[in-house]
Amino acid sequence: MSTTDTATDDIEIIMDDSGKKPAAKSTPKKAPPKRAKKSGVYDADAIETLEGLDAVRKRPGMYIGGTGSAGLMHLVWELLDNAVDEAEGGFAKKVEVTFHRDGSVAVADDGRGIPIGIHKKRKVSALEVVLTELHAGAKFGGGSYGSAGGLHGVGASVVNALSEKLVAEVDREGSTHRLCFSERVAGQFTTRSFRAGHKLEKIKKTKRTGTRIRFWPDTEVFDPDAVIDWEEVRIRAQRAAFLVPGLKITVIDKRSGQKNESETFISRGGIADLVDQMSGEIGNVTGVIKINGIDTFEEKVPVDGKMKMVERECIVDVALRWVNNFEPNVASFVNTIPTTEGGTHLDGFDKALTRAVNDVLLKDMRQLAKLAKQNKHRATRDDIREGLVAAVKVSFPEPQFRGQTKQELGTPAIDKIVYRVVKDSLAEWFNGVGSKKTHVDQVRKKIATSVINRVSAKQALDTKRKAASLGSTGMPAKLADCRIHGGDAELLIVEGDSAAGPAKAGRNSEFMAILPLRGKVVNAGKATMKQVLDNTEAQALFTAVGAGSGKDFDLSASRYGRIIILCDADVDGSHIRCLLLTLIYKYMTPLLEGGHVYAAQPPLFTTKVGNETYRAFSDEERDQMTQELASGNRKAENIKWQRFKGLGEMNVDELAHCALNPETRILRRLTMDDAKQAKDAMKMFEVLMGSDVAQRRDYLVKNSALMDPDVLDV
Numbered sequence: 001m002s003t004t005d006t007a008t009d010d011i012e013i014i015m016d017d018s019g020k021k022p023a024a025k026s027t028p029k030k031a032p033p034k035r036a037k038k039s040g041v042y043d044a045d046a047i048e049t050l051e052g053l054d055a056v057r058k059r060p061g062m063y064i065g066g067t068g069s070a071g072l073m074h075l076v077w078e079l080l081d082n083a084v085d086e087a088e089g090g091f092a093k094k095v096e097v098t099f100h101r102d103g104s105v106a107v108a109d110d111g112r113g114i115p116i117g118i119h120k121k122r123k124v125s126a127l128e129v130v131l132t133e134l135h136a137g138a139k140f141g142g143g144s145y146g147s148a149g150g151l152h153g154v155g156a157s158v159v160n161a162l163s164e165k166l167v168a169e170v171d172r173e174g175s176t177h178r179l180c181f182s183e184r185v186a187g188q189f190t191t192r193s194f195r196a197g198h199k200l201e202k203i204k205k206t207k208r209t210g211t212r213i214r215f216w217p218d219t220e221v222f223d224p225d226a227v228i229d230w231e232e233v234r235i236r237a238q239r240a241a242f243l244v245p246g247l248k249i250t251v252i253d254k255r256s257g258q259k260n261e262s263e264t265f266i267s268r269g270g271i272a273d274l275v276d277q278m279s280g281e282i283g284n285v286t287g288v289i290k291i292n293g294i295d296t297f298e299e300k301v302p303v304d305g306k307m308k309m310v311e312r313e314c315i316v317d318v319a320l321r322w323v324n325n326f327e328p329n330v331a332s333f334v335n336t337i338p339t340t341e342g343g344t345h346l347d348g349f350d351k352a353l354t355r356a357v358n359d360v361l362l363k364d365m366r367q368l369a370k371l372a373k374q375n376k377h378r379a380t381r382d383d384i385r386e387g388l389v390a391a392v393k394v395s396f397p398e399p400q401f402r403g404q405t406k407q408e409l410g411t412p413a414i415d416k417i418v419y420r421v422v423k424d425s426l427a428e429w430f431n432g433v434g435s436k437k438t439h440v441d442q443v444r445k446k447i448a449t450s451v452i453n454r455v456s457a458k459q460a461l462d463t464k465r466k467a468a469s470l471g472s473t474g475m476p477a478k479l480a481d482c483r484i485h486g487g488d489a490e491l492l493i494v495e496g497d498s499a500a501g502p503a504k505a506g507r508n509s510e511f512m513a514i515l516p517l518r519g520k521v522v523n524a525g526k527a528t529m530k531q532v533l534d535n536t537e538a539q540a541l542f543t544a545v546g547a548g549s550g551k552d553f554d555l556s557a558s559r560y561g562r563i564i565i566l567c568d569a570d571v572d573g574s575h576i577r578c579l580l581l582t583l584i585y586k587y588m589t590p591l592l593e594g595g596h597v598y599a600a601q602p603p604l605f606t607t608k609v610g611n612e613t614y615r616a617f618s619d620e621e622r623d624q625m626t627q628e629l630a631s632g633n634r635k636a637e638n639i640k641w642q643r644f645k646g647l648g649e650m651n652v653d654e655l656a657h658c659a660l661n662p663e664t665r666i667l668r669r670l671t672m673d674d675a676k677q678a679k680d681a682m683k684m685f686e687v688l689m690g691s692d693v694a695q696r697r698d699y700l701v702k703n704s705a706l707m708d709p710d711v712l713d714v
Contacts (some may be wrong), residue, residue: 053132053161053184060221063158072217072226075162076233078155079107079213084240084336086111087247088395092210095240097233098252104165105228106214113172113209116200124198127170127179128186131160156213160184162222163215169203171210176203234263236338241265242274243336243393271333271391275319278331279389283324285446286439289429291318293421297413301398312396314414316421318349320390322443326528328385333393334401334409343402343409345394348418350381355419356426357384357447361440367448376455383450394418457529461542461549476540480504480514487561491515491544492600492659494566495576499655503566506656513560515544521579524586538583545588555590563591564667566600566659568644585675592672600659601666602650605641609634615658616641 056063064074076097086092092111099105115126122129134157160166166181167189177200180189187196217228230253237249245268253261267273272288293316300307332339332346339346358378362368371377394414402408429435475481480500482489491513494503500516507514522535529550532538542549547557565580567573577599584591591597603615605622609629616622622641630636644650650658657664 053134053157055134056158056161057221060162064162067222067226069223069226069229072222072228073232075159075215075217076105076107076228077236078159079215080233080236080240081337082155083107083109083111083211084244084247084249086211087244088336093246093248095237095247095249096252097237097250098214099228099230099233099255100214101255102216104214104216106212108210108212110208110210113170114168114211116170116172116177124186125179125200127168127177127200128198131156131166131168131179131181132184132186133157159213159215162218164218165189165216167214169212171206171208174205174207176206177201178203230261237263238265238277239274239331239338240336242267242271242277242391243333245270270319271317271393272319274331274391275321275389278329278391279321279323285322285324285387285442287436288319288321289426289435291320291422291425292316293417293425295417295420297417299411299413312398312413314394314396314417316418317393317395318390318418318422318425320388322387322446323389325387326526328388330385330388330390330392332409333391334399334406335395337401337406339401339407339409341402341408344411344413344415345392345409345418348415349390349392349422351415352419352422352426353384354379354381356423356430360427360430361444362448362451365444365448367445368451371451371455377451379447379451380454383454384447386450387446392418453528453530457533458552460530461533461552476515476543478516478518478540479544480507480509482509482511482513484511485559489513489560490562490564491560492564492566493517493541493580495568495573499566499568502650502652502655503660506652506660508660512660513544515540517576520576521583523579524583532583532587538587541580541583542587545591547588549587553588553590555594555596558591558596560596562596562598564598564600564659565670566602568602581670581675585672589672592670592675595669595671597670598667599670601668602658603644605643606654607639607641609639613657 060067060071064071080095080097083092083095086109087095092109094110096108097105098108114130117126118124119126119129122133160181161184163181164183168179168181170177178188179200180187180194182189182194182196185194185196186198187194188199188201189195230251234251237251241247241249246266248264248266250262250264269276272290275288294313295316296311296313298309298311300309302308303310330346332342332349334343334345362377362379365377368377394409394417396411396414400410402410430440432440489511492503492507493515494500495517497516497518500514503514517537519537521537521541522532524532524538527535533549544559545563546559547554563584565577567577567580581597584597601617603617604619605616607614607625614625614629616625626636626639626641629639659665
């Protein structure tokens, strides 16, 4: 594991802000500290301190990002990253991640093994220190790791803090040593009980070295639906194998109901193999371009209590290619850690790519000569990223991450180092050094086409805006506008004229506008900007809102404070809702970020019992209501439900009650997460409802085992 070292005393303890050392061991669950007796009293007794691992349990989100599935998965990442760090340092060749039947997960490596000697300051084993002290580890400049993922030194201890049980076994010094934890208290498990204590148990003699940590997550901490997903672990393990060439990573599933599934990953080509795998089966524009470089930088760090300037060495490893696609696929890493939010290394990469393309690849290109006269010929980051597949990895000691979850690199000097290495290497490749002329020409043509399409699309949009402003109202003819605009105004988007009629009749025209859709909205998730702008329905929405689109969207100029999507509660309605949400996500993002987009929730069923009207939004809710209403002399079979096939079947009063009247309607606010899910759902709609019959057949054949044959009407 990455917390290992060759000497026990290299395990470093970082003091807290008060200058005091943390407690030698974590304490078991206990009553919360005393608080001020009276609410609102702020005095010395109101100051609360958290010792040992209590801080992690009090604020788990600060350490793992949350208590949902992502936070639970982060416990696995901490241990896996530690094991991969050991391999990155040249001390391990194998890593195993095992899912057990009892809900526990184990991570093992054949590295040096965490030190098991007695720590001079703590008077307990270094293994216990590593698993109980938040800021203890061998990654704080002690020399045990040239580069490592876990700067903060809290990974293994955080796993212990959020586990009900944990068992650590270390192969070192000729024996296998075991230390267990029950609710963060060190000791050993016997046949029937747990015995507290600090002594390591020698299990057997061995010539091997390595570390195995198995943990049982504390269900009291995590959400009931939080799970450790096999597929995510598999993908993470595969990526890690690419990052450390020669490392063998095996993921094993022993859970109940599984078939002891096992998968092993190993790569010899490093991130070049990763880019090849990320490229998929889409046609390639170029081969994989490999870029490597080393540079140094200086930074000020605390050494023996004083700030001192030290020199760091940074290794840059980049692989990239362009494919026949529009979507970019760029992965970035610091040492062995995936940085999903990017950071300074990715900033340097993007700037280098943009400069090399504009100064070398597109320089004096005839195809862009007309745009050059307007000073619109230079490619942007998005132009260059169309169809780009890339992996960017930097390796250096003690990286600074923005947050404990290590998703974004913050070390400032890395920006310039990556920029210099990538720009110089790409400039050579564009000039023919180590490249094929046909590949360079194809990239040049692809990026130039992206520039031309972007400029043309913007010009087309500007033209359409100007044309709209010259009309009698400047608005789409099918828009039934409201009388006032601004924060209190609403734009309701409905399916076709059949729903538009009742909506117009039942609305409050003072602040409610109705925009009917006459046809499917373009799939903005895969269409080009020009295709989106040419779509009649998308253009009508942009024009009605009046705030532009894409990067030019200005939320303050929006004519409506709320955009409400009103679609049928069936598959077609879901499809249209996904299309609209994807369009807003791609081209009107601030509306979602500001919480201005809603979906009306029309019912599927309605019934009237006495003078009361009841509505149900699903088959299950209808059946439950039927049982509740069937009381006394009233029989369930006498309760007649009407099913709405679409909004067009509702009369004015029904539609007003469920979607138009602010006092009775149900609206769901849509978020950025909803939009991302809609974008993913669109891919499935394209498979199941698109025109590609072969693709749909292959999907059905592949997934036929998931369907119960008894429910098929064949």
